[in-house]
Amino acid sequence: MTKLEARGLVKSYGPTPALRDVTLDIDEGEIVAVTGPSGCGKSTLLHCLAGILRPDAGEVSWRGHRIDTWSEAARSRLRRTEFGVLFQFGQLVAELTAAENVALPLLLAGTGRRAARAAACDWLERLGVAEYADVRPGEMSGGQQQRCATARALVTEPRVLFADEPTGALDTVTGEQVLTQLVRLARQQRTAVVLITHEPRIAAYADREIVLRDGAIDHTGLGLDAPLSGGAR
Amino acid sequence: MSPGTLARLAMAGNRTDAARVTLTALSAALATLAGLAALTVLAIEKPPGDAWQHSEQYVNGLLREPGLRGGTAFALVLLTIPVLALAGQSARLGAPARDRRLAALRLAGATPGQVTRIAMLETGLASLAGALTGLAAYLVGRNLLHRPDANGQLALPTDVLPWMPAMAAVVLGLPLVAAVATSVMLRRVTTTPLGVFRRAGRTGSPRPWPGLLIGLGVLAAAMVEPIQWALKGARVDWLGIVILIGIFAAVMGVILGTGWISYLAGRVLHRHAPSPAALLAARRLTDDPWASSRTFAALLAAVIIGAGATAFRASFLLMAQIEREESRAAGYGDDAGPLNSFYLTTMDLVDLAVAVALTIAAAGLLVTLVEGIVSRRRGYAVLVANGVPRATIGASILWQVLAPVVPAVLVALGVGYTIGRLFSGGTGRDGRTPGVPVEQLALLGAGAVVAVLITVGLGVLFLRGNTAVEELRAT
Numbered sequence: 001m002t003k004l005e006a007r008g009l010v011k012s013y014g015p016t017p018a019l020r021d022v023t024l025d026i027d028e029g030e031i032v033a034v035t036g037p038s039g040c041g042k043s044t045l046l047h048c049l050a051g052i053l054r055p056d057a058g059e060v061s062w063r064g065h066r067i068d069t070w071s072e073a074a075r076s077r078l079r080r081t082e083f084g085v086l087f088q089f090g091q092l093v094a095e096l097t098a099a100e101n102v103a104l105p106l107l108l109a110g111t112g113r114r115a116a117r118a119a120a121c122d123w124l125e126r127l128g129v130a131e132y133a134d135v136r137p138g139e140m141s142g143g144q145q146q147r148c149a150t151a152r153a154l155v156t157e158p159r160v161l162f163a164d165e166p167t168g169a170l171d172t173v174t175g176e177q178v179l180t181q182l183v184r185l186a187r188q189q190r191t192a193v194v195l196i197t198h199e200p201r202i203a204a205y206a207d208r209e210i211v212l213r214d215g216a217i218d219h220t221g222l223g224l225d226a227p228l229s230g231g232a233r
Numbered sequence: 234m235s236p237g238t239l240a241r242l243a244m245a246g247n248r249t250d251a252a253r254v255t256l257t258a259l260s261a262a263l264a265t266l267a268g269l270a271a272l273t274v275l276a277i278e279k280p281p282g283d284a285w286q287h288s289e290q291y292v293n294g295l296l297r298e299p300g301l302r303g304g305t306a307f308a309l310v311l312l313t314i315p316v317l318a319l320a321g322q323s324a325r326l327g328a329p330a331r332d333r334r335l336a337a338l339r340l341a342g343a344t345p346g347q348v349t350r351i352a353m354l355e356t357g358l359a360s361l362a363g364a365l366t367g368l369a370a371y372l373v374g375r376n377l378l379h380r381p382d383a384n385g386q387l388a389l390p391t392d393v394l395p396w397m398p399a400m401a402a403v404v405l406g407l408p409l410v411a412a413v414a415t416s417v418m419l420r421r422v423t424t425t426p427l428g429v430f431r432r433a434g435r436t437g438s439p440r441p442w443p444g445l446l447i448g449l450g451v452l453a454a455a456m457v458e459p460i461q462w463a464l465k466g467a468r469v470d471w472l473g474i475v476i477l478i479g480i481f482a483a484v485m486g487v488i489l490g491t492g493w494i495s496y497l498a499g500r501v502l503h504r505h506a507p508s509p510a511a512l513l514a515a516r517r518l519t520d521d522p523w524a525s526s527r528t529f530a531a532l533l534a535a536v537i538i539g540a541g542a543t544a545f546r547a548s549f550l551l552m553a554q555i556e557r558e559e560s561r562a563a564g565y566g567d568d569a570g571p572l573n574s575f576y577l578t579t580m581d582l583v584d585l586a587v588a589v590a591l592t593i594a595a596a597g598l599l600v601t602l603v604e605g606i607v608s609r610r611r612g613y614a615v616l617v618a619n620g621v622p623r624a625t626i627g628a629s630i631l632w633q634v635l636a637p638v639v640p641a642v643l644v645a646l647g648v649g650y651t652i653g654r655l656f657s658g659g660t661g662r663d664g665r666t667p668g669v670p671v672e673q674l675a676l677l678g679a680g681a682v683v684a685v686l687i688t689v690g691l692g693v694l695f696l697r698g699n700t701a702v703e704e705l706r707a708t
Contacts, residue, residue, distance in 0.1 A: 076620045091615045093513065100512065104616075104621070107508070108621060
């Protein structure tokens, strides 16, 4: 079943075109890698699909409803409940502990503090960083922080996870560990993942690869090359 | 490095740096004006005759009476406190960008000393420009306002000019002090080619020991009357010294105590946080409780002085009432006497000065708030991208400000009023005591909190721009 659809997306920053007539569908539980050279419009596409940016033209639909016409408040609610967003770095609130950071989306959704903390600790355990529950981000390594951010993105069990270069700031081994866990957990709960990357090795975790060039889809294909660590699929 | 290169590098920077330089210059200009005004008041020559001989060329009693001019000059110097606090808060504006610029200079080969000199020069030159602007405004204003009325009296002392070396000391001393203060602030900072690192400052939980300073201030106020009697005729003005020490101790006690209040408010809020916004605020308060001390210092000092002034006003009003009653009893009608109306007019001026100080303090708070939002903009942008409503972030800022400021203002009101009451003697001629001016104190407290609320409202306007999606691309 098609969940997320984009039709004829166009987006420019002043005179500079970022997206040119991009059309794509993402199915439930599908892992899609969006690749391409720097400046080709990958992040802009992710921001449009996640409802962070409104396209200049075209449509973005979620389960048959156009979301690009929704108010910012409605799109924020959608991102809080059905979508999850993961970035390269700088995502955790420095003053909150890891557990509080992960619990934040649940607290915003109205979950009680005790239940939110329990869920947060559970997710931290699934990602192998349970012992850092009461530690602040500043006292954690980059990989541990990214696992916490992944836990925060998945704690609401979103239907789509948007990940913008999620391992870009990590070393190869740590990056692969984080990505392996992310993909495993996404598959377990049938969360679709839109993975922005410029590394073919990372794109190989995906079911499908969309290659952008100069703001338009150059070609699509299957994520054929299995990653070295293997265990993601 | 040649002085020209040093100056060129000191004045380099982006729009935020320009805003910091402008605010520093503006603060220096205001402080210079206040300093020169104080010097001018002190420069008024005492007319020949006894101590009660007035300078009749002025309309205002504060300038006419030689005995009051010292206090007026002191009040003008006190006005520089919120102005200098504004300058201190402005110094934090655009700090991350400046840090990156200084690190880039180190990477290009500048020594740590050269980088410190560049930072000092930036502040020093901005302050010098401001001080010269202040001097120009003073000289121009002096000419424009020199308009004697029909009786030949002047509203301001535009007929006297302070001693030139004293004026030079203010105009040149201020930039020098600003540059030295920058150097002192950079003591804890190490600028390396890879970035700027700050050595940890005060760590650990704040303790309520500033209460001792408040106690010292109250004790000094309580000692005024005994000292006045015991040391009558002494050559040293011990009374003035005790009053100064008392006010200073109480103000510092409240300001430093705000760190403890902030920490306590953060802990209480964390335990009972009703929302994610409150949780965010609680963690920030317990993380850096001294930030509230720094941010609200000028505001709290103004509230203490204002609360003290309400105690004096209540005392003067009681005296006026007693005089009226005595006048009525003696069959002279309702005349309250010129002395009390003069004192009450003086209190109006003090209230005006407090209002000006609160406004300047609120401006300083705005600078700090905006800087806080700008420095956290990437984190905020990520939260918004994750669906956190901007209203939640705005509410967290509001919690963070209100949770410590409300109790701190209440403490400041209590301390200021108590000290004012003790200084003003507390009882009338017939043993009556003035009632607590609850309405005026409430108005002052509410005024301070409303000023803070308006400032937060203005600061939160910057949230939208600083949580824009473009911030997600910044590295």
